[in-house]
Amino acid sequence: MGVIVCATGNGVQSRRVQNAAVELARVDQKRLVFVHVVDLRQMGEMEEALRPAARAELAWLGEASLRLARDRARRQGVTAESVILHGNVCQALEGYLRDHPVDLVLLGAASNDEITRCARRMEQELGVAVQFVAAQGHGLDAD
Amino acid sequence: MLHFPGAQASPEPTLIQQEIVFVLLLLLISAVAIVVRRVRLPYTVALVLAGLALAVLPTEGLVKLPEGVIALPHGNGASDEITSQLILALLVPPLVFEAALRMNLRTLRKEWLPIFLLAVPGVLITALLVGAAVSFALQIPIALAMVFGALISATDPVAVIAFFRTLGVDKRLSILMEGESLINDGVAVVLFTLTVAAAGSAAVQPRLLDGLFEFVRVAGGGILVGLATGFIAAQIVSRLDDRLVETTLSMALAFGSFVAAQSLGVSGILAVLTAGLVIGSLDLQKLSPTTRITLYNFWDLLAFVANSAVFLILGLQIDVTALLGHVGTVVVAVLAILASRAIVVYGMAWLSSRGRDPIPMRYRHVMFWGGLRGAVSLALALSLTGPRSGDLQLMTFGVVLFTLLVQGLTIEPLIKRLGLSNLTHTAQQQHQLARLLMLRASRRELDTLHHEGLLAQPAWRAISDMAEEDMQAVLHQHPELERRILVETRQELLRAKRNALAEALHRGVIGEEVYQQELGQLDRQILVWERFDEYADRPQPGDAST
Numbered sequence: 274m275g276v277i278v279c280a281t282g283n284g285v286q287s288r289r290v291q292n293a294a295v296e297l298a299r300v301d302q303k304r305l306v307f308v309h310v311v312d313l314r315q316m317g318e319m320e321e322a323l324r325p326a327a328r329a330e331l332a333w334l335g336e337a338s339l340r341l342a343r344d345r346a347r348r349q350g351v352t353a354e355s356v357i358l359h360g361n362v363c364q365a366l367e368g369y370l371r372d373h374p375v376d377l378v379l380l381g382a383a384s385n386d387e388i389t390r391c392a393r394r395m396e397q398e399l400g401v402a403v404q405f406v407a408a409q410g411h412g413l414d415a416d
Numbered sequence: 417m418l419h420f421p422g423a424q425a426s427p428e429p430t431l432i433q434q435e436i437v438f439v440l441l442l443l444l445i446s447a448v449a450i451v452v453r454r455v456r457l458p459y460t461v462a463l464v465l466a467g468l469a470l471a472v473l474p475t476e477g478l479v480k481l482p483e484g485v486i487a488l489p490h491g492n493g494a495s496d497e498i499t500s501q502l503i504l505a506l507l508v509p510p511l512v513f514e515a516a517l518r519m520n521l522r523t524l525r526k527e528w529l530p531i532f533l534l535a536v537p538g539v540l541i542t543a544l545l546v547g548a549a550v551s552f553a554l555q556i557p558i559a560l561a562m563v564f565g566a567l568i569s570a571t572d573p574v575a576v577i578a579f580f581r582t583l584g585v586d587k588r589l590s591i592l593m594e595g596e597s598l599i600n601d602g603v604a605v606v607l608f609t610l611t612v613a614a615a616g617s618a619a620v621q622p623r624l625l626d627g628l629f630e631f632v633r634v635a636g637g638g639i640l641v642g643l644a645t646g647f648i649a650a651q652i653v654s655r656l657d658d659r660l661v662e663t664t665l666s667m668a669l670a671f672g673s674f675v676a677a678q679s680l681g682v683s684g685i686l687a688v689l690t691a692g693l694v695i696g697s698l699d700l701q702k703l704s705p706t707t708r709i710t711l712y713n714f715w716d717l718l719a720f721v722a723n724s725a726v727f728l729i730l731g732l733q734i735d736v737t738a739l740l741g742h743v744g745t746v747v748v749a750v751l752a753i754l755a756s757r758a759i760v761v762y763g764m765a766w767l768s769s770r771g772r773d774p775i776p777m778r779y780r781h782v783m784f785w786g787g788l789r790g791a792v793s794l795a796l797a798l799s800l801t802g803p804r805s806g807d808l809q810l811m812t813f814g815v816v817l818f819t820l821l822v823q824g825l826t827i828e829p830l831i832k833r834l835g836l837s838n839l840t841h842t843a844q845q846q847h848q849l850a851r852l853l854m855l856r857a858s859r860r861e862l863d864t865l866h867h868e869g870l871l872a873q874p875a876w877r878a879i880s881d882m883a884e885e886d887m888q889a890v891l892h893q894h895p896e897l898e899r900r901i902l903v904e905t906r907q908e909l910l911r912a913k914r915n916a917l918a919e920a921l922h923r924g925v926i927g928e929e930v931y932q933q934e935l936g937q938l939d940r941q942i943l944v945w946e947r948f949d950e951y952a953d954r955p956q957p958g959d960a961s962t
Contacts (some may be wrong), residue, residue: 287895288895320699323940325940326937326940327947334903334906338899338902341898
């Protein structure tokens with residue numbers, strides 16, 4: 274049974290990526306793992322004293338989002354798992370892919386060069402297929 | 417009818433009279449704040465209108481202000497001196513200290529060049545241009561006209577910034593305008609003090625070079641005093657972890673730095689400003705989240721009262737009939753201020769844009785029209801005594817009134833017309849968020865009715881299911897609100913935890929030490945969400961699935 278990893282953040286496109294992943298997992302009968310990466314860079318420059326609390330709070334937000342995503346997937350007949358990672362999004366995802374056998378990674382629209390380079394590395398070095406979910410008109414709204 | 421006992425008998429106000437006036441002012445401020453929530457008006461504009469109403473209403477018999485408390489008779493008596501000193505020493509420092517405390521130095525550094533150009537040479541040019549124009553057009557002695565030019569050169573964009581938030585305007589524009597306002601307050605006060613001194617010794621006309629030297633001495637001295645007092649306070653604060661003591665120290669610092677600088681013959685306001693920046697830029701290891709929150713709340717309140725008091729005191733002082741009789745004078749002053757603002761904004765923006773990060777032309781238009789005048793100008797005008805001080809006060813009030821009522825109320829359409837607003841997106845999101853929050857409140861009410869036995873189980877279940885479906889429908893249509901709801905809920909939960917902790921301390925269930933430790937942790941969490949609100953909507957590097 275293959276595995277689909279859906280990288281999900283807190284952004285406005287997250288739901289679209291999640292819906293696409295659920296639909297693919299349901300149709301292809303694959304295992305679905307939602308991955309959320311807590312990246313403190315999201316908060317801009319920050320004092321050292323605030324970092325532990327920020328890490329914990331962003332993880333709380335990630336966990337709540339993942340639970341909602343799993344709940345929506347369950348209502349579509351897909352039992353999903355979820356993982357929270359910490360650090361740079363690309364590095365954390367690549368680290369996860371090295372340790373776990375994965376067929377396909379779904380990402381939000383390639384918003385910057387870093388993500389595009391990251392996706393290329395996943396495909397070329399780790400042999401994992403990467404699919405970007407278009408921001409508009411993908412037609413995979415499942416819930 | 418309320419009269420102050422003994423007001424007629426003794427020229428000196430008794431303590432109880434002063435207290436009554438203080439209470440009345442606080443009640444008026446609260447009343448305006450309550451009314452303004454129901455009317456679509458910026459708070460400062462509402463204050464001006466309230467001040468005007470007070471000036472028009474026959475308050476003489478109703479509320480007789482004892483002289484020397486806040487009244488400013490146009491003479492040269494001792495009470496004038498006391499009153500003017502009180503306004504400058506009591507009302508201006510909180511306004512400046514609060515703004516400095518909140519100013520992010522890192523952000524300020526990024527925009528230092530345009531802010532410096534607008535706030536330092538910009539103020540000097542404004543004062544010169546306005547002074548010269550007013551003197552020429554109104555036949556006012558040049559020394560007196562320069563006093564007016566100096567006091568009116570401090571901008572106050574609070575009402576404009578409030579619109580920026582609701583209209584979703586780029587943060588850079590707020591930083592430019594807030595930064596300029598913070599620094600130009602200090603510079604304007606220094607210039608005001610120097611021009612007042614020069615006007616007082618008109619026998620010997622000061623030369624320009626001497627004036628510039630004096631300006632540098634007074635301003636530089638004030639900054640040095642602020643650095644020294646701020647540094648000493650920072651050393652003490654970083655060794656303490658007690659929000660009440662640290663907040664008390666901040667108060668001593670704000671007023672102490674002012675007094676120290678004034679007694680050394682240098683700028684008290686620049687000392688306050690610098691000291692505020694020093695304390696505000698301390699990191700969280702030196703200034704704990706709990707202290708920071710207490711400090712911000714305390715200074716918010718003090719600045720709110722000071723700002724409101726300035727407008728209301730002016731309202732009580734102003735002679736509306738005289739103001740109407742000076743319409744021509746006010747028009748000249750307004751034209752001079754608009755012309756000088758245009759020269760300064762477009763000129764300085766052009767100069768600073770020769771670097772690598774130009775200020776867009778649309779921003780310059782908003783900076784020009786958003787250059788409102790406010791509390792600092794009013795406080796400086798109120799502090800004037802002596803002949804013709806009444807004229808300058810009327811002109812200042814007229815200008816402030818114009819900028820608040822005309823510029824303040826037309827800045828919103830201007831921002832929209834320039835395409836600087838993300839209003840459609842923001843307003844739509846806010847409507848949906850409002851719907852969700854209302855649905856949540858109705859669910860809560862339903863549960864209460866059910867638990868109190870006022871709603872039968874089947875009805876409760878049916879209505880609850882309907883409310884739940886409505887919430888799901890909104891979230892389905894606007895999935896981006898899911899994160900907003902989670903963040904809002906988390907903040908509510910943290911606040912509830914904070915209340916529970918305070919309650920536990922109050923009931924003696926936990927001791928002060930445990931309370932402080934837990935509170936520190938909670939406040940760090942609360943601070944994280946405040947930062948999150950600031951950064952969440954910006955695209956970040958490596959954000960794979962926004």
